[in-house]
Amino acid sequence: MEMTKRKAVAALAAMTLAARAQTEPAARDAGSHPLPAAAPGATGLGRFFKSQTYHFQTLRALSDVPFGGADTGEVLETIKTIKDGDAQGWYAAWTKTGDRVLALAQETQDPLSKGGAYMRAHNYFRTAEFLLPPDDAKRPASWERNIGCFYKALDTLGVAHERFRAPYPGGGLQAIYYPGPAGAASKPLIMFVGGYDSTLEELYLVLVKAAHDRGYSVLTYEGPGQGEALRKQGLHFLPEWEKPNGAVLDAFLHTHAKPVKTILVGMSMGGYLAPRAAAFDDRIDGVVAFDTFFDIGEIADGIVKMAANPQARSSPDFIWAMDNARWTMGTADLESTRQAFQAYKLAPVAARIRQPVLILAGAEDHFVPYHQTADFEKSLVNAKSVTTRIFDRASGGAEHCQLGAATLWHAAFFDWLRKTFA
Template sequence: MPQPVTPLPDHGLSRFFRNQTFHFQTLRTLNHIAAGGADLNEVLMAISLIADGDSNGWYTQFSALATRTEDRIPHCADPLSRGHAWLRAHNYWRTAEFLLSPHDPRRQTAWTRQVAAFDNGVRLSAITYERFTVPYENGQLRGIVYPGPAGWQARPLIVLGGGYDSTLEELYFVLVKAAHDRGYGVLTYEGPGQGEALRQYGLPFTPQWEKPTAAVLDHFQANWFTPRRTVLVGMSMGGYLAPRVAAFDGRIDGVVAYDVFFDMGSVAQRYAAVARDPDAMKNPDVAWALDNALWTLGVSTLEQVLDALKAYTLAGVAEKITADVLTLVGERDHFIPASQADDFARACTHARSVETVMFDVLSGGAEHCQLGAPTLWHAAFFDWMVRKFG
C-alpha cells in the first residue's frame, strides 16, 4: 500500500522548529557549511527525528549523526574527504552536547570526541594551525593560531573570541577560513567561563576580560611576532567582552562587536522575570539559559546570576575605547535588544570611528550573530577591514 502523502504548506518555511532555541541551534549547525563543518541534508535528516523541545532527543539524534559520520571515514580513501568528514563530526558532537545539563556525563563524552574530531579534521584537510596554552590563575587558557597565506604578517592580525557558550574549535568555522581566503591570519582563544578553562579548571567568567586577553596576546607576541595592527572580534557575549578589552588594552586597533552586548544585566533581568515562573524550566529556552549561567558564572542561584551580571556593562567603559569600532546588529536578535547598539554607539565618545551595520529580516541576517547568513556579516566585516586598515 502506498504511504499517505503529508500535505505541504502553501509556502516554504523559514523556521526549523517553533521553539526558538531549537531553531537557532539548527541555524548554528548549518552556519558552518561554508567552512566545511556541516552538510545540509545530514542536518535536516537528524532534526526530522527530533520532537520540538525534546533536549534528550536532540542529543540522541545529533550524537547518532556524529557517530554515523565518523563510522564512514575508515571506508574513504581520499584524505581530504576524510578530513571534511571529521570536521562535520566535530560540529555534530558540539551540537549534540549543547542542550544537556552541565552535569550530564554525556557532555564529557561529546566534548572529548568533538575536540579529537576537530584535530583529525584540520590535519587531514591540510589546514595549518598551532595550538598553545597560557597559564592563567589556577588553570590555563587554550588558543589556536591559524597563519594566513604568504605575507599575512604584514596584514592586520585578526583575534577572535567567543561568548556565553562558545568553544575554541568552533571559532574556526565562524571566521578563520573566510579570513584565510582573504589573506589574513587569525588568533583564536578561549577565556575563563569557556571551553576547557571552564570544564577542566572550573574558571568562571570575569567581567575584566582584558586580563585573560592580555595573557593570550602577550604569549602570541613572545612566541610569534608583534602585529602592526590588531583587530579584535567578539562573538555574542563577546560583544561585551571585546569592547571591554579595547577600552583597557592599547594594542587593539579595531574592535568588532558581533553582535553588540552593551548591558548584559538588563537582558538577564528580562529572562529572570520569566524564569521565576515555576513552570518556566519546562521551556528549553529558559532552562538552558539559566543552567548555562549557573555553570559559567560559578554561582548557585538565579539571584546570584543577576547580581554577577550587573558588572557586565559597557556604561562608563565604552568611552575609553580609542580604536575603530564596528557594531553588527540583527533585527530579529532574540537575545539582545537592537537599542543596545545605539547605546553603545553613543557611549563610544573617544573612538577613532564608529560604524553600525543592521541586518534586516529579508536579508537573512536578522538572527543573533547573523546565524544562517555568514557571508553577509563577512562581507560587512572585510569591507570595513579594507577601508580602515588597507
C-alpha cells in the first residue's frame, strides 16, 4: 500500500514537472528578462542585468534589505518581468510592487510590520521613478508617493526626527535631524549628504538606521541638484558645496547645541561634495568620501569619449547618465555638460583639508577610475590622518559605494569613527 502511494506521488510529481517544462519557456519568452539556459554543472550568475545601470540599481534596492527598505523576494519578483534597458517597463514593474506593498501597509495592524511595509513601498516607488526621463509626466506623482510613504513609515515605526528648512538663495534646503538614543550627545554628530542622483529620504536606509542602532545622531540634507531642491525649486549642482553645506549647518546650530564633533559623510558624488565643504569649514571635524570622487571632470571626459561610439551612445548606461547630468547640472548638451563638470575637482582645494579623512572605494567602480583613490590620498598633504579602504570583488563590495554589501562599508566607517574620535 505504501509503495503504491509513493508511485502515485512520483507520477504526480513527474506530470507537474513536465507541465512546468512546457509552460516555463513560454513564460520566460513572454517575460522580459530571460536568463541563459544553464549547462550541467554551471555556476551561478553574478548579475541581474547585462547593462550596468539596471544591474546597479537592482543592487541599490537590495542594499536596503538589512535596514528594512526592501525584501529580497519582492525585488526578485519585480525584476524578472523587466527588459534590460526598458525604462518604462522598469517603472511599471516597480510601481506594481510598490502598489502591492503599500496596500499591505494599509491593511496591516502590527505597527512594526505596517511601518516596514510603508518603508519598502517608499523605496520601490523611488526606484520606479529613477530611470524615467527627467521630463516624464509620471515622475511628479511617483515622487509624491515615494515621499508620502517614507514619512508614514517613520511615524508608524516611531522614528524620532525633526524636519527643517535651511535658508538658501532660490528657496530653501530640506534637512532631517534624527536624534540618537540616550547618550548620543557624547558622540560625534554624523552629517550625511547624497550625490548625483540622491534624495533626502533614501539616506535613512543608507546610513541613518545603522548609525542610530549604534547610538549616533544623524543630520541629513539635500542640496542643489538633489531631491526637492531640483524638482520643485530648479536648483542645480554647484561646485562650491561649502555654500549649501554651511547653510544647513548654520540652520541646525541656530536651534541645537554644538555637537562634540561633526563628521561629514558624502555618498557617491558626495565623495567630492563633502571633502570640498570640509576644505572651507573648520566646524567639520572629520570627513568621509563614500566613495572616491576626486576628479569629476575626468569622468565627464570619459563619457564624452563613449559618445563617439554609436553603440555605446545608445546604451542604457549612457542614456541615463546624460539625461541625469543635463537635468541636475542645468546644461543643454554633451559638450556644455562636460565643460560644467570641469569645475568639480578636489586637487585645487585638497591641501586645505586638515581634518581626519576616510576614503572608501570599490575596486571595480564603474563610475570612478581606480587611480583617483591614490590621487586623492596624495593630495591630502595637510590632513590630520588619511585612512583608505578599498573593497575587492571577493569581499562583495567592489561596486561603486559598495552597493549590495552595505554592511562592509558600515563596519569600516564605524570602526574608523570609534578609533579616530574615541
